[in-house]
Amino acid sequence: MVSAMTMTPQAYLQAQSRWHPLEIAFWLATLLPFVLFPDYLSLASQIAITALFALSLDIILGYVGIVSLGHAAFFGIGAYTAGLISKFGWGEPLTGLVLATAAAGLVGFAVSFIVSRFRHFTLIMITLGLGLLAFEAANRAHWLTGGSDGLQGVSIWPVLGIFKFDLYGYTAYAYALAALFIIFLGARRLINSPFGLALRGIRENWVRMPAIGADSRAHIRKAFTIAAAIAGLAGALLAQTTENVSLESISFQRSADVLVMLVLGGAGRLYGGLVGAAIFMIARDQFSGIAPQYWYFWIGVLLVTVVMVLPNGILGGLSHIYARWRRK
Amino acid sequence: MSESTTPANDTTANRPIALATRGLSKAFGSLPVARDIEINLPVGARYALIGPNGAGKTTLINLMTGMLAPNAGQILLGSDDITTLGPQERVRRGLARTFQINTLFAGLNALEAVTLVVAERQGLAGRFWRRVASHKETIDEAYEILRRLRLGDSCYQVTRELPYGRQRLLEIALALATKPKVLLLDEPAAGVPQEESGEVFEAVASLSDDLTLLFIEHDMHVVFRFASHIIVLVGGAIFTEGSPAEIAADPGVREVYLGKRKHG
Numbered sequence: 001m002v003s004a005m006t007m008t009p010q011a012y013l014q015a016q017s018r019w020h021p022l023e024i025a026f027w028l029a030t031l032l033p034f035v036l037f038p039d040y041l042s043l044a045s046q047i048a049i050t051a052l053f054a055l056s057l058d059i060i061l062g063y064v065g066i067v068s069l070g071h072a073a074f075f076g077i078g079a080y081t082a083g084l085i086s087k088f089g090w091g092e093p094l095t096g097l098v099l100a101t102a103a104a105g106l107v108g109f110a111v112s113f114i115v116s117r118f119r120h121f122t123l124i125m126i127t128l129g130l131g132l133l134a135f136e137a138a139n140r141a142h143w144l145t146g147g148s149d150g151l152q153g154v155s156i157w158p159v160l161g162i163f164k165f166d167l168y169g170y171t172a173y174a175y176a177l178a179a180l181f182i183i184f185l186g187a188r189r190l191i192n193s194p195f196g197l198a199l200r201g202i203r204e205n206w207v208r209m210p211a212i213g214a215d216s217r218a219h220i221r222k223a224f225t226i227a228a229a230i231a232g233l234a235g236a237l238l239a240q241t242t243e244n245v246s247l248e249s250i251s252f253q254r255s256a257d258v259l260v261m262l263v264l265g266g267a268g269r270l271y272g273g274l275v276g277a278a279i280f281m282i283a284r285d286q287f288s289g290i291a292p293q294y295w296y297f298w299i300g301v302l303l304v305t306v307v308m309v310l311p312n313g314i315l316g317g318l319s320h321i322y323a324r325w326r327r328k
Numbered sequence: 329m330s331e332s333t334t335p336a337n338d339t340t341a342n343r344p345i346a347l348a349t350r351g352l353s354k355a356f357g358s359l360p361v362a363r364d365i366e367i368n369l370p371v372g373a374r375y376a377l378i379g380p381n382g383a384g385k386t387t388l389i390n391l392m393t394g395m396l397a398p399n400a401g402q403i404l405l406g407s408d409d410i411t412t413l414g415p416q417e418r419v420r421r422g423l424a425r426t427f428q429i430n431t432l433f434a435g436l437n438a439l440e441a442v443t444l445v446v447a448e449r450q451g452l453a454g455r456f457w458r459r460v461a462s463h464k465e466t467i468d469e470a471y472e473i474l475r476r477l478r479l480g481d482s483c484y485q486v487t488r489e490l491p492y493g494r495q496r497l498l499e500i501a502l503a504l505a506t507k508p509k510v511l512l513l514d515e516p517a518a519g520v521p522q523e524e525s526g527e528v529f530e531a532v533a534s535l536s537d538d539l540t541l542l543f544i545e546h547d548m549h550v551v552f553r554f555a556s557h558i559i560v561l562v563g564g565a566i567f568t569e570g571s572p573a574e575i576a577a578d579p580g581v582r583e584v585y586l587g588k589r590k591h592g
Contacts (some may be wrong), residue, residue, distance in 0.1 A: 007481065009439055009467045009468070009470070010464050012484060013443075013459075013460055015439075016461070081412070156459055190456040190457075192459045192460060192461070193455060193456040193459055193460060194447040194463065195453060195455055195456035195462050196456065197436075197444045197447065198447070198454075200436060200440075201441075201444050204434055205431060205432060208427075208431045210416040210419070211393070211416075211424070211425060211427075211502075211503075212419060212506055213445070213448050213449060214416060214453060219454070222456075263455070
């Protein structure tokens, strides 16, 4: 605290956005599955993909304050786009990723014109409605998506023409982790940018924004489009690494799950979605081993406990403890 | 203390008009809250807007800044008709306001909040590829505004933890960071103990002479000390206006306002 007082304003803000040793440790730890849990690499790649999806929701929920109950729509659009591109003969993964991201971003941009006009309860209902709409559209278009049978016949070529997707999931995890890390770097940069500051401004006081000359709607449109594109990228990763797209990828369940993960981990701190996704997916893996039909019971217990005891999520609680420990 | 404001008394009357309203009217249902209001604020003016509770003072500021749409009338900023412009567009053209009830960014610290305003003005707030920390001029300008309002030493403290009086100053700092030509202050010292309200108004008084000011204030000592011209609003209409001496001597004003209220 004392040292902050003597800093120049620029040095202070630089210190705010500097990499913390714990962050570096976190990313090094993401490499551990390769050596410690080689049997769980498929799970690890699903965690990385889900973490990316949660990160995309964090940008709009944690930073702008937009609660979406239909975020899986963009995940699904990305997944189906990537799956269909491959099914129709082009299995090159990176171009598939780019096109799927663009498709989800484009739809997100269109939707953002609706989203940026509403707030609170109305907005939650609109996102819920749009999510259900996307699900039923995918369900109905059986000829294209395979409907409830899932999209079959997806076959992905080796990454960069070298790394084949193997049964153990080495390539899948490396591929998903690399995508997560690159997007995380971008998101971190975005949050520390003037635009990120404006997003926090919208979250902190919606009424003041026009009074400082800010066009909140334009900011929201941009943030929503970016979040939709990242969600689409996550969906594309899932389609490519599993070589299959199920209706589940665009379902309400997925929208709800990602919200639960973000709340568990702690919204508005970038790592919250990552940690929440890891906890959620590992819990699901373990609990469903015990009681396959009732594993969600334990997720419910976990969610209620965390929300009651740690209102800012697990990371919020940890950073509170860390701050107190440092002050001593 | 009032040295810097007194010269304005005589000179602003001949200056061009910075902000004007023409026949501005607004009703909430059948209740008129602004009736045919004609105001001319010369460049560099220090005008006070007074009147009993419910006279429509804040409503008038809401109309001028575009937070409410009038039923009739015009608002002119310089020579431009801004009646149909949105609030943020008016701010960009140089018309800023503060709020009677703190309307701050509770979770940002003062430096971040003012930096955001400066970044918005400079058109940087849509950019997401460079860090805030690398925009040195933006940060320096924000810090300079905070320093001028004596907030320099608490600028790293999160807004919700700032003492109330400092939050009132931050209200003004946010508005100033838009570089306004005209600044409308809605009870800048509202809720501040009288002994501390001097700090807020000294900060206001130290603003540049080119800045046009209209402020709402209930404390008559403050009004008479800082205003070059006073507009009395009663029941949504201008009751009278004039120099502080004229208003103080006006028996009608005494009756509707001064006599009935206890100051502070």
